[in-house]
Amino acid sequence: MLVGLCALGFIFGSLQNSARIKQQPDRVGNVIRFFIEPLAVPLSSTTRGIADFAQGLASARRLASDNRRLKQIEQAMQMYSESMEFKDREIARLRAMQGFGPIVGHKRIPASVCGVSLNENRLTLNVGSRQGVKLGCPVECADGLVGTIEEVGSDQCQVLMLTSVGLQTTSTGKTQLVGALDVNRNPPLLGVVRGENASTLSMTFFDPKAPVQIGDLIVTSGSSEKIPPNLTIGKVIQTESNEEFGTLKARLSPAFELGTLDVVFVLA
């Protein structure tokens, strides 16, 4: 009996070997596994589940602290990601500014915004008369015209933003309007831009039937004394004809965003 069963074992072994050599399935093993696996598979899942549950109970405190730590890391990562996006946008703006071409009769003085007065619509820049800044010089950012210089110190200056209603009357008492063109029309439509409130500009066209369209791009005309042509001012968001006065008024969304102003050029 013993010898016979051992011989049978060797026969199984040789069958298994020959099957492997021929790259065929091992029939004897497969038959046995066929009976074992229906129990083994759910048993494996069950024991894993039990082991996980037991581990969870045993290390609940550690898992809870791990969970808190991971949530903190996730929050930090989110802040990092937002910060990265902000920096990316800033880099894009700086690259755009780096690519600005020369403006005849003007030189660009790079400056950092070191203060913002929201109520007065003023920015403080870290350049002044020693760097060549003069009263009335326009200030541009990557998106377009920001405003004009209102006060100049030796190493600092203040910019009155386009959105300020006060831009109409400067500190010197002169009315200063920004000449502007609607460049989406042919021929370009001429008008003047002034601040209306903190977030919009007002442009007056002298033809009440001027074919201004919402979305039209408005740039400086160059007719102002110190402001060169082709600086982006903003886009038309609303139009309103006033035939009694022979004008057409358009509301503009300014090109610059106050929240992103960091580095600007003073066009001296």
Added chain:
Amino acid sequence: MKGVKGWVIGLLLLWLAGAFQQAVAFQISAGGVGPDFPLIVVVTVALFFDRRSATVFGFIGGAIRGAIAGGHMAAYCVTETVVGYLVGWFAGMEFEGNMVVAFVVTALATVSTQITFLLLTPRGAILPYLAATIGSAMYNGVLAMPLYALLKRVLDSPRH
């Protein structure tokens, strides 16, 4: 020999042992030392069988172990057949069966199986293998004790 009842319970235990070997053994092994459920069942059940039945039972246990392990079927079949034969022969001697006997016999069977297996399928690192064998022998012996107690209750008592 407990007749059909013994065989039914034995084969059922072997089936469970096969499933546990495939699904659970690796989860409860530590430091390379894990249980050998089919061997535990073969030895423990063989203690209740006569020599002939124990030999056949050992052969079936070896075939199951070989199929699950995917190793050399002949090595597993031969070693466990021999173990079944020896345990059956031992069970035929005059002795008082108890859990300690089950522990000792299972541990010795594990060691002899592993050494026979080592001879049939030679390996390079022998010392770690022998250390793991001793660990497995203890592990299997401990697991065999409650199984023996259960079988003794179900199958009445060993032949003596």
